[in-house]
Amino acid sequence: xxxxxxxxxxxxxxVDELRAQIRAGSLAPGTALPSIAQLGERFDVSASVVKAxxxxxxxxxxxxxxxxxxxxxxxxxxxxxESQASDATAEILDQLGQMxxxxxxxxxxLAAVEAAVFEEQK
Amino acid sequence: xxxxxxxxxxxxxxVDELRAQIRAGSLAPGTALPSIAQLGERFDVSASVVKAxxxxxxxxxxxxxxxxxxxxxxxxxxxxxESQASDATAEILDQLGQMxxxxxxxxxxLAAVEAAVFEEQK
DNA sequence: ATTGACAACATGGAATGCTAAGTGTTCCAT
DNA sequence: ATGGAACACTTAGCATTCCATGTTGTCAAT
Numbered sequence: 001x002x003x004x005x006x007x008x009x010x011x012x013x014x015v016d017e018l019r020a021q022i023r024a025g026s027l028a029p030g031t032a033l034p035s036i037a038q039l040g041e042r043f044d045v046s047a048s049v050v051k052a053x054x055x056x057x058x059x060x061x062x063x064x065x066x067x068x069x070x071x072x073x074x075x076x077x078x079x080x081x082e083s084q085a086s087d088a089t090a091e092i093l094d095q096l097g098q099m100x101x102x103x104x105x106x107x108x109x110l111a112a113v114e115a116a117v118f119e120e121q122k
Numbered sequence: 123x124x125x126x127x128x129x130x131x132x133x134x135x136x137v138d139e140l141r142a143q144i145r146a147g148s149l150a151p152g153t154a155l156p157s158i159a160q161l162g163e164r165f166d167v168s169a170s171v172v173k174a175x176x177x178x179x180x181x182x183x184x185x186x187x188x189x190x191x192x193x194x195x196x197x198x199x200x201x202x203x204e205s206q207a208s209d210a211t212a213e214i215l216d217q218l219g220q221m222x223x224x225x226x227x228x229x230x231x232l233a234a235v236e237a238a239v240f241e242e243q244k
Numbered sequence: 245a246t247t248g249a250c251a252a253c254a255t256g257g258a259a260t261g262c263t264a265a266g267t268g269t270t271c272c273a274t
Numbered sequence: 275a276t277g278g279a280a281c282a283c284t285t286a287g288c289a290t291t292c293c294a295t296g297t298t299g300t301c302a303a304t
Contacts, residue, residue: 009287035254046289051256055174056181067255068296131257157284168259173286189285190266 010045014053017043022062022073032070033063132167136175139165144184144195154192155185 021027034042039050054071057063065071128135143149156164161172176193179185187193 011287037253048289049287052177052287054255055177059178059181065255066296067294068298069254071255133257159284170259171257174257176285187285188266189264190268190283192284 010043011049011052011056014039014043014045014050015056018053018057019062027073029073029075032072035070132165133171133174133178136161136165136167136172137178140175140179141184149195151195151197154194157192 018027018033027033033039033054036047036050036054039053040047043050054063054065058065058071062074063071064074130138140149140155149155155161155176158169158172158176161175162169165172176185176187180187180193184196185193186196
């Protein structure tokens with residue numbers, strides 16, 4: 001699987017993917033994520049990108065890393081009403097920011113096309 | 123100033139320091155942090171370490187980075203927002219996904235128009 | 245058979261170099 | 275004087291390389 005060529009950074013795409021798998025139960029609490037090398041090969045990115053993604057999930061408390069063994073999904077999938085909500089709002093804000101960025105880019109490109117068209121008409 | 127030679131990683135020491143300054147008001151909301159280069163020089167670490175520290179604060183929502191300008195302390199220092207809106211947030215995320223899809227389609231159509239216009243002009 | 249050495253693989257931290265892109269300033273030519 | 279080019283500085287992201295350290299399996303020597 002490859003990271004898509006959207007504006008979203010690769011490490012955030014991996015964060016989304018892993019978080020979705022955790023939410024869906026495909027990665028159950030207590031189980032280990034694929035190794036950094038495996039994830040890097042699966043998403044076709046370097047190890048630093050995978051590390052960045054795992055770092056995000058780690059600071060969020062979703063996973064915990066054990067040196068030499070692996071990265072494991074935390075047992076507490078829903079810390080009551082605190083990290084769940086803040087995680088969701090964080091993701092919403094993140095996606096909103098990304099959409100704002102896309103809108104800005106679309107606006108710029110549209111402005112360029114408009115300029116070209118009206119130039120040509122003159 | 124140098125990072126201390128305790129077992130704590132350098133980037134976490136910097137996180138602690140910056141968070142303490144933010145809590146103490148020494149770094150007020152809306153103000154910009156010192157630049158990555160300055161922080162790296164101040165703590166005597168490389169830019170990657172400062173980036174790692176800022177990345178933690180960013181995913182926590184404590185600061186927000188603006189490309190080309192700097193990293194700024196967020197106005198809302200902490201939002202322990204609690205709501206039972208787990209399925210409401212699910213719906214929001216769903217709608218966000220649909221909007222992203224619409225954005226992508228718009229981008230494709232615009233790309234087609236761009237190709238036509240700039241081809242014709244040449 | 246137990247022990248010890250060792251290699252393979254895992255995460256974690258850090259340095260370095262590069263590209264892209266946004267912002268601000270300065271300065272120059274029209 | 276105004277527009278635009280040039281430059282410097284900034285964050286963001288990614289790749290690559292290296293080292294430290296923890297875990298595990300294997301294999302040989304005692």
